[in-house]
Every structure is written in C-alpha cells, then in structure tokens.
Amino acid sequence: VSVDDEQNRDMGRVHGHARREDVTMLDELPERFRTEFPVTRDRAYLFGGGLAPASRRVSGTIAAWMHTWAFDPLEAWDGLATETDAVRERLGRLLGTSPSTIAIVDGASRASNIAVGLLDARPGSNVVVDATTYPSSLYPWMVPGRDGVEVRRAANGPTGLAAGIGDLERLVDDGTVAVCVTHVHPHTGFRHDLRPIADLAHAHGAVIVADISQSAGVIPIDLAADGIDLAMGTAMKWLMGPPGIGFLCESADLLARTCAPQVGYLGAELDPADRTRLRLRPDARRHELGLPSLLGMPGWRTGLDIVLEAGVPAIHRHVEALVERCLDGLDDLGLVVTTPRERSSRAGLVSIPATSPLELRAFLRERGVDLWGFPRGSLIRADAGMFNDAHDIDRLLDGLAAYIAERGHGAIQET
Numbered sequence: 457v458s459v460d461d462e463q464n465r466d467m468g469r470v471h472g473h474a475r476r477e478d479v480t481m482l483d484e485l486p487e488r489f490r491t492e493f494p495v496t497r498d499r500a501y502l503f504g505g506g507l508a509p510a511s512r513r514v515s516g517t518i519a520a521w522m523h524t525w526a527f528d529p530l531e532a533w534d535g536l537a538t539e540t541d542a543v544r545e546r547l548g549r550l551l552g553t554s555p556s557t558i559a560i561v562d563g564a565s566r567a568s569n570i571a572v573g574l575l576d577a578r579p580g581s582n583v584v585v586d587a588t589t590y591p592s593s594l595y596p597w598m599v600p601g602r603d604g605v606e607v608r609r610a611a612n613g614p615t616g617l618a619a620g621i622g623d624l625e626r627l628v629d630d631g632t633v634a635v636c637v638t639h640v641h642p643h644t645g646f647r648h649d650l651r652p653i654a655d656l657a658h659a660h661g662a663v664i665v666a667d668i669s670q671s672a673g674v675i676p677i678d679l680a681a682d683g684i685d686l687a688m689g690t691a692m693k694w695l696m697g698p699p700g701i702g703f704l705c706e707s708a709d710l711l712a713r714t715c716a717p718q719v720g721y722l723g724a725e726l727d728p729a730d731r732t733r734l735r736l737r738p739d740a741r742r743h744e745l746g747l748p749s750l751l752g753m754p755g756w757r758t759g760l761d762i763v764l765e766a767g768v769p770a771i772h773r774h775v776e777a778l779v780e781r782c783l784d785g786l787d788d789l790g791l792v793v794t795t796p797r798e799r800s801s802r803a804g805l806v807s808i809p810a811t812s813p814l815e816l817r818a819f820l821r822e823r824g825v826d827l828w829g830f831p832r833g834s835l836i837r838a839d840a841g842m843f844n845d846a847h848d849i850d851r852l853l854d855g856l857a858a859y860i861a862e863r864g865h866g867a868i869q870e871t
C-alpha cells in the first residue's frame with residue numbers, strides 16, 4: 457500500500473459521496489479557473505480526456521490571431537518561431553525535460569509514427585506492448601515493411617487490466633528494441649508506473665516509448681527522472697490546447713544516436729559545404745517538417761499558461777478528489793467500475809462498463825451531462841478535469857440514478 461493509497465482512503469472518508477454537503481472542500485483550485493471555461497456555466501462537461509473545452513483565454517488568443525491573419529497576415533506568419541519556442545519552453549517545464557528534446561508535431565499519432573520510425577528495428581528484433589498500448593503507438597509497428605519485427609503482447613497480470621512489471625519481464629530480452637506503453641489508458645483509466653518499465657527496457661539495451669496523452673497536465677510528470685526515452689502527447693486533452701497539434705519528446709541521449717524518419721524544411725537543410733548531403737538539426741526540432749498550425753500554436757501556448765498557473769500538483773489533487781467522489785458515488789449506485797481504486801494506478805479517467813453506452817450518453821446529455829460513450833468498448837467514461845467541480849460529479853451521479861430508476865439497473869450493467 458503506497459502513501460498515495462493511504463491518503464486516498466483518508467480523502468475518501470472526508471470527501472466521500474455520502475457527505476455531499478462538503479462540496480467546497482473538493483475545490484482545490486480557485487474558482488477563477490472554472491469560470492475560465494464557458495462550458496461550465498450550463499453543462500457538467502466530463503469529456504476533457506477527449507477534447508478539453510476552450511477557455512476564454514484560449515478563445516481570445518485564437519480570435520486575436522484570426523484578426524491579425526485578416527489584417528496583417530505577415531505579422532501572423534512572423535510569429536511562428538516565437539510561438540513554437542514558447543510552447544516548447546512551457547512543455548519542457550511541465551514535463552521535466554529540456555525544450556531542445558521537444559518537437560511540435562500534428563498530434564500524438566504523428567509523434568508515435570516518428571518515434572517508431574526512428575528506432576533501429578531490424579528483422580528478428582521485437583517490441584513489447586501490452587493490452588493498454590494505444591493503437592497510435594501499436595499500429596506503426598504493424599505496417600507492412602516491419603513484418604520482421606515481432607510484436608510481443610504482454611499478459612494482463614495482477615490487475616487484469618494491464619501488464620505488471622513481471623508480465624513485461626517475461627517478454628523483454630536482448631532482441632527487444634522498445635517497450636511501448638500508454639501511461640494512462642483511455643479505455644480503462646489504468647495508469648502504469650513508468651520508472652520500473654524504463655529500468656527493465658534499459659537493462660536490455662531497449663528504449664521505453666510512453667504515450668502520455670492522458671497524463672501530461674493532470675499528474676506530475678518528470679520524463680528525465682523517469683528515464684523516458686520517447687514520449688508523445690496531444691494538446692487537446694489535459695494540456696488545454698486545440699486539436700490537431702501535439703508533441704514528441706526524444707531524450708538527448710537518443711537524439712545523439714538516431715536520425716529522423718521524416719524530414720522537412722523546418723528540421724533539416726542541405727549542407728552548405730556539400731549540397732548532396734542533408735544536415736539535421738541537432739535537437740528534436742529535426743522532426744518538425746513544414747508550416748505547423750499557426751492558429752493552434754498561440755492557442756496552445758495560452759492553454760499551457762493556464763495549466764502552469766494552476767500548477768499540476770494542485771490540478772492533480774483537485775482531480776483526485778473529484779474522481780474519488782465519483783468512485784464513491786458509483787459504489788453507492790451499485791455500479792461496477794473498471795478504473796482501479798488505487799490512486800497510484802489511475803489519473804483523471806473513470807471508466808464504467810455499460811451495455812448501451814450511446815443510449816446512456818444521450819440520456820445524460822439531455823440532463824446537461826456530457827461524457828464519452830464507446831460502444832465498441834461497451835463503456836462510458838467520465839473525466840474529471842481542472843474545470844470540473846463536485847457539482848458536475850453529482851449531476852452525473854444523479855443522472856445515472858435517474859436512468860436506473862427509469863429503466864432498471866440492468867439497463868446499465870447486467871448483473
């Protein structure tokens with residue numbers, strides 16, 4: 457039992473759903489962060505792990521950029537380098553890494569493809585994944601042309617949700633190029649402990665590739681301390697930016713040993729001394745190709761400022777308390793939850809098995825509650841973000857109670 461889990465139980469007692477009158481105690485963040493987000497006025501928006509809502513400040517920055525684009529496009533174009541550097545600098549602070557290890561790309565999926573492409577995966581080598589490795593970092597290993605690389609899928613050990621370190625250990629050997637995991641899995645809400653996985657990979661000369669799309673911005677991340685070689689993520693979730701933009705982090709050590717699988721005029725140039733040769737930037741910018749989303753960049757910079765201002769530790773405490781309240785309330789309703797109860801094994805996502813996710817989602821939406829309904833996974837998912845409060849969670853629980861009262865418990869979960 458970790459210290460995290462001890463605190464978990466204490467907070468559960470204080471903030472448990474049974475004591476709903478304590479709502480203000482859940483609000484670790486000043487109210488101004490909630491009022492930054494217009495959606496909170498009318499709706500319990502619990503889909504921040506899909507698409508974070510636009511804040512006033514992000515909308516304002518984007519609107520200002522649109523104005524500049526209309527009246528002074530050259531000025532808008534001139535802002536590219538400054539804005540991209542500003543995003544890189546803020547991400548570096550948030551993720552515990554140097555800005556020189558960060559490339560800004562068009563999303564986590566692109567970053568994963570670049571990460572897989574830059575690894576020297578020869579026929580006969582292998583990559584180790586588990587059931588929670590997201591498609592964006594699994595599929596790139598499976599394209600024709602990489603047929604010779606064996607994809608080893610680790611069993612779901614002790615949790616039944618994801619591989620434990622022992623399950624990974626059984627598969628990693630000296631032919632392993634990478635252990636490829638998703639820090640927090642969008643379907644289960646399960647969170648891996650990254651450091652032991654990094655140690656395991658490194659002990660065999662392999663790298664760890666970690667998708668941090670569902671953790672960056674909501675739980676403290678220190679890529680350098682955790683020994684992460686390659687990490688990728690997306691702006692539009694817990695980093696409060698717009699869609700269509702993301703990042704790849706490649707450690708300095710790896711940058712010194714690798715090339716770039718995709719190149720463009722931003723990250724490479726012809727060697728002036730020998731124009732038949734290509735020179736790559738020495739830092740992670742070598743992975744940046746052409747003109748990125750000029751519209752998205754200042755928007756994301758502003759979103760990152762909000763996250764930094766609130767502070768990830770405070771966001772984490774806030775989200776933890778909301779998730780705790782949600783789990784207690786779901787317990788009271790007799791609903792089974794997939795997301796682990798241990799604090800150290802989850803972040804901001806609560807995944808609930810549901811037989812008719814879209815129907816349930818529509819029912820809740822009518823009552824002002826927005827969440828993810830995923831028929832293929834037979835689940836609904838409620839995400840607690842920095843802009844949510846205890847009332848949002850209670851609206852969800854009340855909505856679920858109304859659904860059960862109207863249609864019976866079995867309409868959500870068969871017993």
Ligand SMILES: Cc1ncc(COP(=O)(O)O)c(C=O)c1O
Nearest residue numbers: 563564565590592642669690702
């Ligand atoms: C873990 C994870 N990785 C990747 C993605 C996709 O990100 P993008 O659309 O930026 O490629 C998502 C969500 O959509 C996700 O939850």
